[in-house]
Amino acid sequence: MISGNLRSILIVDDNPLNRFLITTMVNKIVVDVTIQQAENGYDALHFFKSISPDLIFMDIKLPDLNGFEVIKQIRNLETENRTPIIVISGNQASDENHLKNENLIDAYLEKPIRFTELKAILDTIFY
Template identity: 40%
Template sequence: MKISVLVVDDEPLARSKIVNWLKKFDEVAEVQEAQNGFEAVELTQSSKIDLIFLDIQMPEMSGFELLEKIEKLPLVIFVTAFDKFAIEAFKVNALDYLLKPFDKERFENAFLRAIDQLKQIENLEFAEKLQSLLESQKGKVFLEKITVRLGKKISILEVREIKWFKAEGNYVKIFAESGNFLIRDSLLNLEKKLNPQEFQRIHKSYILNTNLIQELQSASHGDYHILLKDSTKLTLSRNYKDKFCKALELKI
């Protein structure tokens, strides 16, 4: 994982020491600095911060006062020359308390604890999002049948029989095993109703039944040709390639 770290200390040398050590860790994507609480508040409001190394005694605004102004607290490791604040620090759920002067080994232990904690948080958030997605899908009914007209005859077409949809102006042409039909609809509207595990948008003009794919062939300008089992060849546009590959778990 990659994290963003904020170092808050009114002493330039103290900040520089921590920043230099942080830059040696692959997990650190970005390190920002603040020399006082006001700068730190602005940075937490303008960017996502995962971890703060925070001095306690600073002019005008202490580390504790700073935390009260942050809406969504990141992990906090206090960095201070005074041990008298330790109890209060852990009352605000600080992950660790580095007492100046501290050596590199002590710093690394604190940082690695933070990484472990952030990984646990990340896993928990992923599980919650997955559960939310599953809950949202409960009871959701995808389109199973489409009413089509052929002359004076109206028929019920099973969606699973459809090979692909093609946009034609204000209409959509359906290519199915039983024939071709024209309906007044849009691909955008159909895309919302179709089961994404079976139908995917491959082009601004096409939605394809992915069960019929036989192979993909590289084409020019980042596009691909999709060869179907009946030898039909359709184009996978580069604009839809990433979403298509993600849905089908493909790497091309």
Template identity: 35%
Template structure:
């Protein structure tokens, strides 16, 4: 059974490709371009997973996650940071502390499958 997934990604090519991939895997996917739109979506609907770019145009992904948590949104949602930063970079280390999972760009399909199966 497919999951309800929200993608928060401002880079159009990456967002469209990721959305298409997840839909091909059988998931119901919504894609937004910034943090404010993500908050709106989370207020309107429950998602199983949120894949969130860290460098959004209106706020950093860590700030967005804190706002989501402060509002009590997505209590049963897994939040996955997605970034071009290596997991050893300072920005990634901070994200790893607060997100449920961390994915480096380009996304490794084996890692993606592990995350999708862990959140079944």
């Protein structure tokens, strides 16, 4: 179980089922964490500014402001600490390469998300 360094998580996905599944998996791995959920890019930016999460799960295909733009805006808003961002998407080849080349993300999870992959990434980021 991960604890201590990880107090708040923001999950951004327009699909409520995906948000639910990620929340359920994270709660099995991380103890004493607050999870906020956003269904679009504008809400994601609002939550980022108001809660300063310790980790963000970001879907790329959002209905209004897409994940690429949200990630770029988050990186521009950061002043001291860099927030780990894990992209969740079904289009790995183009999404991951673009974001990693610009050094904007910390990890990538392909949908459907598998528990063992999620746990391995969290262990890598927080240990």
